[in-house]
Amino acid sequence: MPGETQLERLRYVAGHYRDLQGLILVPFGLMHFVSSLQNGGRLWMYAGDCGWRSVWIGLAVLLAWLAKTYYERTVGRAWPAIRAGGSYRGLMMVIGIAFVLGFFAAPWFDYVVRPPISATALVIAALALTLHVAIRGKFHVHYLYLALLYVAVSLLPLTGQVTTLQLVKDPVLFGVLYGLPWVVGGLGDHIFLMRSLKPIPREAVDGSI
Amino acid sequence: MEAFEELANLDRLIHEPARLAILTALSACRKVDFLFLQRLTGLTKGNLSGHLMKLAEGGLVEIGKGYVGKIPNTSVQLTDAGRTAIERHWEQLAQLHSEATQWHPSE
Numbered sequence: 001m002p003g004e005t006q007l008e009r010l011r012y013v014a015g016h017y018r019d020l021q022g023l024i025l026v027p028f029g030l031m032h033f034v035s036s037l038q039n040g041g042r043l044w045m046y047a048g049d050c051g052w053r054s055v056w057i058g059l060a061v062l063l064a065w066l067a068k069t070y071y072e073r074t075v076g077r078a079w080p081a082i083r084a085g086g087s088y089r090g091l092m093m094v095i096g097i098a099f100v101l102g103f104f105a106a107p108w109f110d111y112v113v114r115p116p117i118s119a120t121a122l123v124i125a126a127l128a129l130t131l132h133v134a135i136r137g138k139f140h141v142h143y144l145y146l147a148l149l150y151v152a153v154s155l156l157p158l159t160g161q162v163t164t165l166q167l168v169k170d171p172v173l174f175g176v177l178y179g180l181p182w183v184v185g186g187l188g189d190h191i192f193l194m195r196s197l198k199p200i201p202r203e204a205v206d207g208s209i
Numbered sequence: 210m211e212a213f214e215e216l217a218n219l220d221r222l223i224h225e226p227a228r229l230a231i232l233t234a235l236s237a238c239r240k241v242d243f244l245f246l247q248r249l250t251g252l253t254k255g256n257l258s259g260h261l262m263k264l265a266e267g268g269l270v271e272i273g274k275g276y277v278g279k280i281p282n283t284s285v286q287l288t289d290a291g292r293t294a295i296e297r298h299w300e301q302l303a304q305l306h307s308e309a310t311q312w313h314p315s316e
Contacts, residue, residue, distance in 0.1 A: 007229070007230065007233045010230060010233055010234050010249055010250075011233050011234060011236065011237045012237070013234075013249065014233075014234040014235070014237040014238050014241065014245075014249060015237030015238065017238075017245070072277075074248075075244070075245060075248050076241065076242045076243070076244030076245030076246070076247070076248060077241070077242045077244075077245060077277075078238050078240070078241040078242070078245045079238055079239040079240045079241070080237065080238055080239065081236075081237055081238055081239055196249075197248040197249065198247075198248055198249070198250065198251030199251070
């Protein structure tokens with residue numbers, strides 16, 4: 001009989017397969033970074049040049065679609081069991097609120113109030129921690145590491161090396177601050193998924209399935 | 210001794226390692242396709258087909274044939290009986306595990 005943990009992991013991967021298709025997230029992180037560089041530290045939705053904004057969004061969506069196709073062709077398709085419990089819906093709401101706060105309210109707060117620690121980084125840390133505890137489970141811990149990294153980033157202004165304002169105004173710092181979670185989270189999910197799967201069967205490579 | 214009697218009652222159709230892995234994966238999903246099951250379990254096409262046929266004959270899974278674009282596609286899902294059976298099987302295993310860890314030679 002396969003080991004209990006092995007079966008538990010197998011069940012986890014089957015149930016979370018859609019969440020684990022991490023390459024879909026990566027283009028959006030890159031889009032944030034490139035857009036921030038191009039727009040002098042502003043989020044893509046506030047960028048003045050509508051043409052470039054459309055190009056970056058279009059490119060990110062296209063790459064995400066290609067990533068999704070790659071998973072369907074090499075790993076297959078699975079429809080997870082419906083998770084419609086009250087606690088799951090509540091959790092999704094908390095994550096949604098944290099997401100909105102992280103993207104809109106926290107940079108504004110940092111820009112206007114200029115607190116001693118970065119609220120933006122702290123909100124992203126909270127979001128990563130929520131994902132780790134609630135959705136990602138015990139099998140892979142990169143969202144926990146991401147949360148710890150962002151707690152450290154939020155404390156950086158205390159060292160005097162960088163100010164809270166720089167973190168949300170400097171194009172490179174702001175681009176990395178917003179882009180990194182998508183890239184690290186996505187790659188972490190992808191690596192975990194690939195490690196959990198067995199090699200591609202020959203028949204699939206031949207295209208006969 | 211009860212634990213050994215329980216062992217005899219385990220459903221062998223489910224308890225075989227490959228089929229237990231297949232049913233465990235299916236229990237987390239509404240439906241999966243054949244390739245996904247292959248990637249999860251590492252079974253060859255023939256081997257997986259054989260196990261799925263046995264499970265289908267036992268009324269535990271339902272196999273559907275269709276197309277994705279122009280490519281033939283096989284999908285698999287648990288039946289209600291299959292879902293009940295795998296859950297009951299896990300309960301039996303958990304009970305056996307608990308009895309085995311609590312057992313002492315003096316008893």
